[in-house]
Amino acid sequence: MDEITAVRRLWTEVPEGSDEDLRGARGALLAAARAPRSRAWMLRIPRTGLRIALAGGVAAALTAGVLVAEIRPDGSDSRGVAGMPAAPPANARELLERAARTAAAEPELRPRPGEYVHLEMRTVSYVSMEGAGMQVTGTEERWIPAGGTGPWLSRERQISTAPAPGIALPSPQPQLQREPEDTLTETPACSSADTVTASRMATWPLDEAWLRRRIETEAAKATAVPEHLRFWGAVGTFVRESAFRPALTAALFRIAAGVDGITMVPDAVDAAGRHGIGVTMEEDHTRTELIFDKSTYRYLGERTVATRDRTTSFTSRPLSDADVDRIVRDGVSKGMNAETLRRELERDRKPRKVTMRTPKGAVIGSRAVVGVDVAQDLPSLAPHPSHVKVPC
Structure with missing residues (x-):
């Protein structure tokens, strides 16, 4: 059994707290997140300057005896442990x-x-x-x-x-x-x-x-x-x-x-x-x-x-004289040697x-x-x- 499953089972019979119940735990979590840590986890939200530090958040949430909504990159949430990545998508849809x-x-x-x-x-x-x-x-x-x-x-x-x-x-x-x-x-x-x-x-x-x-x-x-x-x-x-x-x-x-x-x-x-x-x-x-x-x-x-x-x-298809001239002009405009190009194209004059x-x-x-x-x-x-x- 993995640790996340064990934690979830630990709290399956604990009712979800109201906003009033969660206010103190949320404050403790945010305070812990703001505290400087040497090994903070960083979750970068693309194309914004927002960075959310999650160091110590899991411990704070469990100490307070609550479950915090799991942060997902797509903006949704689910019941789980704060800061842990959401489960991978089940299928292509x-x-x-x-x-x-x-x-x-x-x-x-x-x-x-x-x-x-x-x-x-x-x-x-x-x-x-x-x-x-x-x-x-x-x-x-x-x-x-x-x-x-x-x-x-x-x-x-x-x-x-x-x-x-x-x-x-x-x-x-x-x-x-x-x-x-x-x-x-x-x-x-x-x-x-x-x-x-x-x-x-x-x-x-x-x-x-x-x-x-x-x-x-x-x-x-x-x-x-x-x-x-x-x-x-x-x-x-x-x-x-x-x-x-x-x-x-x-x-x-x-x-x-x-x-x-x-x-x-x-x-x-x-x-x-x-x-x-x-x-x-x-x-x-x-x-x-x-x-x-x-x-x-x-x-x-x-x-x-x-x-x-x-x-x-x-x-x-064999190249015509007009084809060869056009390819050579295009190549010369890009810095290629005209004589070398004509020599390489010679074999393509026949099928x-x-x-x-x-x-x-x-x-x-x-x-x-x-x-x-x-x-x-x-x-x-x-x-x-x-x-x-x-x-x-």
Whole structure:
């Protein structure tokens, strides 16, 4: 029998005290919590400056002969011993419900007109090159305009490579895009626009019935995905794009909690290397996870992992002269050597059979949210940015 069970059984027949009965015990507990201790336990509440010291609290509560409501990261309470962590969620549905409560308690960013929500992420992707492969770690930043109107910017760069499990590294390894690569997107203000972008999601209502219909509309586009996975995939897309708006993310978590077939992953690692607890739905050869902090249930990020080895083969389309010229121009603009590029592209002028391997355990794609704040303006653009215009 563990100690917590023994303590709970000790007080099962003691009636709960009234506010008057508990006032003295509560004062003793708070006084003990405020007292300086060399080994205080610290519980940090995300995105606030509040820290609650719990040293000596358990002893004070038991000495007073009362049970104090257990402090949970999601704001709920239960009968238990003060300062001890809440029981882990029993299943994926409960985990998502706790994550929704945590997200709903997050402060909303309220940028003024002309300002931007600045979102920072760490990324991991898998690069396959004809029987070889590697994991590529990078960064991604987004500047999302207040109110969803105006241009928004995405900035990506690659920073390092690592071996993928069970597969050889490419030789020679491809050159990383270490310099920032900017994409400036113009979103038109037309009510019929159907493309999902972060700037449009800035103005979405929080009504869950409306959001469910919007998810179903997005899911219907994924005709190449098995039907039972389409809704989950669309939810994941929306969660990924709404990380800057916690109230919307909370609503999406509540909807996701009702999806059939979701399961819990006891340990999942996000693109920033943080260990968390995940919710997933497995596909034929991959597992897509939403990852949360194990104690606060704050959303950390998402990842897609290969659950078995997979080999695919196809015949490549030959590159035309126009294709080669376009690729070389793009490469030169990023500092690559034109002659070297043309030499490497020469073999792709003819059709050839290509075999790609994805080993079990490879992180096919992952994003971790590492920062959200408000920026006064867009940064200066990197050289040679890409420009995209979303159609109506």
